[in-house]
Amino acid sequence: MMVGGARRARDPRExxxxxxxxxxxxxxxxxxxxxxxxxxxxxxxxxxxxxxxxFPMVGFSTTWFEEIWKPGQMAxxxxxxxxxxxxxxxxxxxxxxxxxxxxxxFRRRFPGSGVLFYLAVASLVMPSLLVGFGIGLGxxxxxxxxxxxxxxxxxxxxWTLPFxxxxxxxxxxxxxxxxxxxxxxxxxxxFQRLRWVTLPILAPGIIGVAMGAFTLSYDEYARSTLVAxxxxxxxxxxxxxxxxxxxxxxxxxxxxxxxxxFLVIGGTLLFIRRMQRRRAGAARPx
Amino acid sequence: xxxxxxxxxxxxxxxxxxxxxxxxxxxRLAPRAISWLQVGPLAFILITFFALPTATFLVVSFWDYxxxxxxxxxxxxxxxxxxxxxxxxxxxxxxxxxAFIVWxxxxxxxxxxxxxxxxxxxxxxxxxxxxxxxxxxxxxxxxIRTIAWIPFLGRNxxxxxxxxxxxxxxxxxxFLLFSPFAxxxxxIHLFTxxxxxxxxxxxxxxxxxxxxxxxxxxxxxxxxxxxxxxxxSKTGIALGSILVFxxxxxxxxxxxxxxxxxxxxxxxxxxxxxxxMQYPPASASAMILVVFVALMVAGMMRVxxxxxxxxx
Numbered sequence: 001m002m003v004g005g006a007r008r009a010r011d012p013r014e015x016x017x018x019x020x021x022x023x024x025x026x027x028x029x030x031x032x033x034x035x036x037x038x039x040x041x042x043x044x045x046x047x048x049x050x051x052x053x054x055f056p057m058v059g060f061s062t063t064w065f066e067e068i069w070k071p072g073q074m075a076x077x078x079x080x081x082x083x084x085x086x087x088x089x090x091x092x093x094x095x096x097x098x099x100x101x102x103x104x105x106f107r108r109r110f111p112g113s114g115v116l117f118y119l120a121v122a123s124l125v126m127p128s129l130l131v132g133f134g135i136g137l138g139x140x141x142x143x144x145x146x147x148x149x150x151x152x153x154x155x156x157x158x159w160t161l162p163f164x165x166x167x168x169x170x171x172x173x174x175x176x177x178x179x180x181x182x183x184x185x186x187x188x189x190x191f192q193r194l195r196w197v198t199l200p201i202l203a204p205g206i207i208g209v210a211m212g213a214f215t216l217s218y219d220e221y222a223r224s225t226l227v228a229x230x231x232x233x234x235x236x237x238x239x240x241x242x243x244x245x246x247x248x249x250x251x252x253x254x255x256x257x258x259x260x261x262f263l264v265i266g267g268t269l270l271f272i273r274r275m276q277r278r279r280a281g282a283a284r285p286x
Numbered sequence: 287x288x289x290x291x292x293x294x295x296x297x298x299x300x301x302x303x304x305x306x307x308x309x310x311x312x313x314r315l316a317p318r319a320i321s322w323l324q325v326g327p328l329a330f331i332l333i334t335f336f337a338l339p340t341a342t343f344l345v346v347s348f349w350d351y352x353x354x355x356x357x358x359x360x361x362x363x364x365x366x367x368x369x370x371x372x373x374x375x376x377x378x379x380x381x382x383x384x385a386f387i388v389w390x391x392x393x394x395x396x397x398x399x400x401x402x403x404x405x406x407x408x409x410x411x412x413x414x415x416x417x418x419x420x421x422x423x424x425x426x427x428x429x430i431r432t433i434a435w436i437p438f439l440g441r442n443x444x445x446x447x448x449x450x451x452x453x454x455x456x457x458x459x460x461f462l463l464f465s466p467f468a469x470x471x472x473x474i475h476l477f478t479x480x481x482x483x484x485x486x487x488x489x490x491x492x493x494x495x496x497x498x499x500x501x502x503x504x505x506x507x508x509x510x511x512x513x514x515x516x517x518x519s520k521t522g523i524a525l526g527s528i529l530v531f532x533x534x535x536x537x538x539x540x541x542x543x544x545x546x547x548x549x550x551x552x553x554x555x556x557x558x559x560x561x562x563m564q565y566p567p568a569s570a571s572a573m574i575l576v577v578f579v580a581l582m583v584a585g586m587m588r589v590x591x592x593x594x595x596x597x598x
Contacts, residue, residue, distance in 0.1 A: 016406075017507070019406070019507065020402075020406045023398055023399075023401065023402035023406055024402065024406070026395070026398055026399065026402070027399055027402050027403075027416065030395060030399060030420075030478070031419055031420070033474075033475065034419075034420065034423050034475065034478075035423070036438060036444075037431075037434040037435050037437075037438040037439075037475070038423060038426070038431065038434050040434065040437050040438045040443075040444050041430070041433070041434045041437065044437055055437070055442065055443070055444060055447060097327075098327045098328050098331065099328070101324045101325070101327060101328070102324060102325045102327070102328040104324050105320070105321040105322070105323075105324030105325035106321070106325065108317050108318070108320075108321045110317075110318040110321035110322060110325075111318060112322075112329075113321070113325075114593070116325055116328070116329055116332070117593055118593075119329075119332050119333070119336070119337065120328070120332060121583070121587075121592075122336070122580070123332055123336040124529075125528060125529070125532040125579060125583050126336070126340075126532075126536070126576070126579075127532070127535065127536025127538075127552075127553055127572075127575055127576070127579065128536055128538070129536070129538045129553045129556070129557060130340075130343070130536070130553070130556075130572045130575065130576065131335075131336065131339065133339075133343065133556075133560060133568065133569075133572060134336075134338075134339025134340050134342055134343050134572075135335060135339045137339065137342050137343055137346060137565060137569070138338065138339050138342045140565075141342065154331070154334070154335040155335070157331055157335060158331070158332065158335050158336040161328060161331060161332065162332075165328065170487060173491075215425045218427075219425070219426070219427040219428065221427070221428065221429055221539065222536075222538045222539065222553075226560065234427075235427050235429055238427065238429055238430070239429055239539075242429070242433060242543070250433065251437075253430075254426075254427075254430040254433070254434065257426065257427060257430060258426045258430065261422075261425040261426055262422070262425075264425075265422065265425055269418075
């Protein structure tokens, strides 16, 4: 979901209009607003052993992080974490394959494309709890047992797939078809064209979709809650904790899960950057 | 009406009929058949796990129920009861109020920030960095981001202490947490990115030459904005509005956690019915919500043809 580089042809020495300063201030204030409360929980998660869920800080410790791994009321957190990662990986894989294929399909007008498009829109805007409710109800009518890797997986796909599809639309919008035509003119078969031309060019966008799908699933709560069966994902586990626990452990979990998201995003971005640099390097000698 | 069956019938048509004459291949699927094969999995998943479950609760909303189970029937009682309860209207009104306030604020913030990122930031590295800065919190769980406000806004929270430390107020402000104010702030925190993304995407497609032409022709900054930038970014505005609006209307967690029991959301009221295993009335109220959201979204999509702009 990155903003495409705008093609500015303006003299960089030109004086900034006053709107620049007004908007820059707004941007700064927004970032403060965005990170302020998050920073508070990151700091509070290092609260001393005698401290509570609000300021002031009573010393500084990693007690609350250790609490997560100790057997006891938090025992489920590590298990739930790995479950979430497993589910998110499956969701991510399916989303990438299905959304890329559908993105390719939507480049032509085909009978039924309108219906499918609006089906995807509807699936995206459907109040999330209702998706789980509908699937859960269906499972109940057939007397099937809801489970993480059946019903919850399905519920999450109704959210990540439309997201992936719309992201692919944006990716294809920036794709120059001349490359494909050139490949065809040079005698590439349809498969060769896809494998060696289209997919490599789209790769950064596809990785973006994968990253988005992974995190959407990893953080998903409302869709899965009614259909997860008796094995909880991490967000479901956290939700259960909110009502029962009032220790900074909750913040420590928040800090950790955020760190995981950051690792995934950071790793992916580095990967994309390296790929783009390698490509730029390969293109230069010509 | 399975979509996965369609490609087979299409493939049976004379092969290569619609294919461009330039491509010399003996056997070739018709382009539409290829498209059907490519979108087949998506159609299958959306029909099975989205359309059918929705149809399921449409059907169940007409069923009868008691404490033991649910029974196939065709009755309108669930709807009648729902639509004659004042509480239904109260909760819709309160959700709509939240939705409109949040929509207004996120639109203002989202448009201005997107405009800043696309037109004012000159270096593309800075632009990417700022955009990522806006997007990164989105990758943290909504639950965590919601409860993050609790130690911030609370009576002894960071915000009150800062204000008191600065001598701006003498006693802590009480309305900050567990109030409609807290709900709105949390929504804005959670959903502004949904506005920034689509609007920035539309804005970055505007040819800067257009803006220069407007300036050369003597248009003021304001005229350029109203006559060129806003009309050309209306797809992004519509898409962002749809996302923010539906997120607020479908919210389950934020109102519950942040309003301190002062208000309910449509979905949390529904969740209570689901927990009580009252599936038919829950289905009826789900159906009403779906129809309501669908009408609002259809209204917004009438204003802007999102499809035409998205799929080239």
